[in-house]
Amino acid sequence: MAKDVIIACDFASRQQTLDFLGAFEGHRKPFVKIGMELFYAEGPDIVREIKRRGHPVFLDLKLHDIPNTVKKAMRVLSALDVDIVNVHAAGTVEMMRAALEGLTREDGTRPLLVAVTQLTSTSEERMQRELLIGAGIDETIVHYARNAREAGLDGVVCSPLEAAMVKSACGPDFLTVTPGIRFADAAKDDQVRITTPARARQIGSDYIVVGRPVTAASDPVAAYERCLKEFLNQ
Ligand code: C5P
Numbered sequence: 001m002a003k004d005v006i007i008a009c010d011f012a013s014r015q016q017t018l019d020f021l022g023a024f025e026g027h028r029k030p031f032v033k034i035g036m037e038l039f040y041a042e043g044p045d046i047v048r049e050i051k052r053r054g055h056p057v058f059l060d061l062k063l064h065d066i067p068n069t070v071k072k073a074m075r076v077l078s079a080l081d082v083d084i085v086n087v088h089a090a091g092t093v094e095m096m097r098a099a100l101e102g103l104t105r106e107d108g109t110r111p112l113l114v115a116v117t118q119l120t121s122t123s124e125e126r127m128q129r130e131l132l133i134g135a136g137i138d139e140t141i142v143h144y145a146r147n148a149r150e151a152g153l154d155g156v157v158c159s160p161l162e163a164a165m166v167k168s169a170c171g172p173d174f175l176t177v178t179p180g181i182r183f184a185d186a187a188k189d190d191q192v193r194i195t196t197p198a199r200a201r202q203i204g205s206d207y208i209v210v211g212r213p214v215t216a217a218s219d220p221v222a223a224y225e226r227c228l229k230e231f232l233n234q
Pocket of ligand 1: 120
């Protein structure tokens with residue numbers, strides 16, 4: 001199974017993003033994550049431009065709407081030729097199935113589709129009190145991961161510390177895409193449930209999503225290469 005490091009390109013503009021990626025000219029082209037901020041600011045053209053430069057793209061838009069709307073939106077995203085897209089598992093199995101249908105191109109190919117189970121910003125206490133979900137958070141995450149698998153999705157986005165739990169519930173081939181990565185000797189920033197690239201690999205992450213440890217590094221290419229080395233054990 002492909003394992004890789006995805007750089008979260010959390011920049012506010014096209015120029016900042018392309019300046020950052022320019023540093024990788026002549027190096028391995030990193031897999032990049034484009035989130036809502038950049039996509040809403042710059043539109044689909046930023047995705048086309050990054051793909052044109054040879055980077056695989058995880059488009060992190062976390063769709064959550066009625067099945068028909070998600071299906072039609074996914075058809076549009078699939079035409080952008082992105083490599084990974086996502087939805088909220090809370091949208092139901094029916095919505096996730098509709099997402100898959102919309103993503104699948106006429107020739108049968110499609111981007112990978114993963115689901116967000118519970119956002120790591122949601123505490124167990126708030127989930128129970130505000131969302132009226134009575135189960136514990138780990139049980140909820142595993143249940144939502146099982147729903148995603150039942151719908152035919154490829155995997156989930158979760159904390160690296162939850163990857164083992166998801167793998168044991170859904171099988172070793174069910175992908176785990178995990179943000180919350182920090183080098184052992186670096187700042188945690190606002191992340192709480194974090195681990196290192198090497199430990200994430202041991203626990204079972206397939207793709208680690210790394211933002212500030214690379215984007216805010218004095219030498220981003222060296223920081224990216226350190227992630228690759230630790231995560232891929234190369
Ligand atoms: O800079 P940092 O490495 O913390 O960036 C992590 C990226 O992963 C950000 O784009 C953040 O929004 C995203 N993310 C996360 N935790 C989640 C889901 C997404 O940190 N549960």
